[in-house]
Amino acid sequence: SQTIHQWPATLVQPVGSPLSLECTVEGTSNPNLYWYRQAAGRGLQLLFYSVGIGQISSEVPQNLSASRPQDRQFILSSKKLLLSDSGFYLCAWSVSENTEAFFGQGTRLTVV
Amino acid sequence: KNQVEQSPQSLIILEGKNCTLQCNYTVSPFSNLRWYKQDTGRGPVSLTIMTFSENTKSNGRYTATLDADTKQSSLHITASQLSDSASYICVVRGLGAGNNRKLIWGLGTSLAVNP
Numbered sequence: 001s002q003t004i005h006q007w008p009a010t011l012v013q014p015v016g017s018p019l020s021l022e023c024t025v026e027g028t029s030n031p032n033l034y035w036y037r038q039a040a041g042r043g044l045q046l047l048f049y050s051v052g053i054g055q056i057s058s059e060v061p062q063n064l065s066a067s068r069p070q071d072r073q074f075i076l077s078s079k080k081l082l083l084s085d086s087g088f089y090l091c092a093w094s095v096s097e098n099t100e101a102f103f104g105q106g107t108r109l110t111v112v
Numbered sequence: 113k114n115q116v117e118q119s120p121q122s123l124i125i126l127e128g129k130n131c132t133l134q135c136n137y138t139v140s141p142f143s144n145l146r147w148y149k150q151d152t153g154r155g156p157v158s159l160t161i162m163t164f165s166e167n168t169k170s171n172g173r174y175t176a177t178l179d180a181d182t183k184q185s186s187l188h189i190t191a192s193q194l195s196d197s198a199s200y201i202c203v204v205r206g207l208g209a210g211n212n213r214k215l216i217w218g219l220g221t222s223l224a225v226n227p
Contacts, residue, residue, distance in 0.1 A: 006155075043116075043201070043217035044156075059214075090155050098143060098205065103155030 002027035006091045006104030013111055019064075019078040021107050023091030026072065031093040033074040034101065035066055038088040050074060086111045115139045116204050116218035124224045129192055133221045135185040135202030143207040147176050147187050150199045150220065159187070159200075192225045199223070 006023045013019060025031050035047040046059045048066035056066050063082050067075045074091060091104040116137045125131050137145070144163050148156035160169045160176040162185075168177045173190045189196055199220040206214060 041219070043219050045217075046215065088153075092155070100146060100158035100161050102158070106153070106155050108153070 002093075002102065004091065004093055004102055004104045006107060008107060009105060010108045011110070013081050013109065015083055015111055016080045019076070019081050019085070019109070021076040021089055021091075021109075023074045023076075023104055024072055025074075025093045028072070028093070028095070030071060031095065032097060033068060034092040034094070035064075035074065035076045036090040036092065036103075038090060038106075040087075044090065048076070081111045083111050085109065115216045116202055118200075118202050118218040118221050120221060121219075122222040122224070124226060125192055127192060127194055127225050127227050131189050131192060131223065133187045133189075133200050133202075133223070135187070135218060137183050137185070137202070137204045137216070139204040139206045139216050140183070141207040142180075143205040145176075145178055145185050146203040146205075147174070147185075148201045148203060150201060152198070156201060189223075194225050194227060197223060197225045 003026045033050045036044045037047055038044050048056055048058055050056050050068045053068055053071055063085060064076060064078050086109055089107045089109055092101040094101040119134045123131060144161055146161045147159040149159055150156040159171050159174050162169050162178045164180045166178060175188045178185045187200055199222050201220040202218040204216045
């Protein structure tokens, strides 16, 4: 069966520090991978998606970047965090864009 | 205006009761409509996914309906349990190229099931 792992679960980082969130998927190959952010009281916002190794599409211009160094690994990064980067970050995978997405447990990021 | 509107924003029911959550959308044309359940502090979990040609789909005590003509969907929960307390999110994928193919997420209905 397929599983998705996302870590850490919570993270408190100072403004200006770097960020690296990692997500891995097991039990499937060539998945579509996604990074979402969910702010309090707001819907999920798609940040990045990837249909293959090294292929990254950015949905919203921002202080973040994403990379897919391996087929089942998706990394969300920032060189310098801003206060506005605080939020709940979710990684997800799907077989295709028209099938259901399976989400990780999320990372609660607080930038102080 | 959000292209996916959910109502009510929040709902409190007693354990064992049924409830219906509503989703109205303006995304057109659309490819599919999904319902997710999200427990507090966790990632969403898919409940159903329906294409425009499907009118109803069930997943245990959850039944989703879709009226593509009126652009409305509902999620009916039968014999609610305490574990049903969560946010229920309606998501619509557009059909077409570019931005029309995006997933549009509703803000969710927060359901609380009390004993």
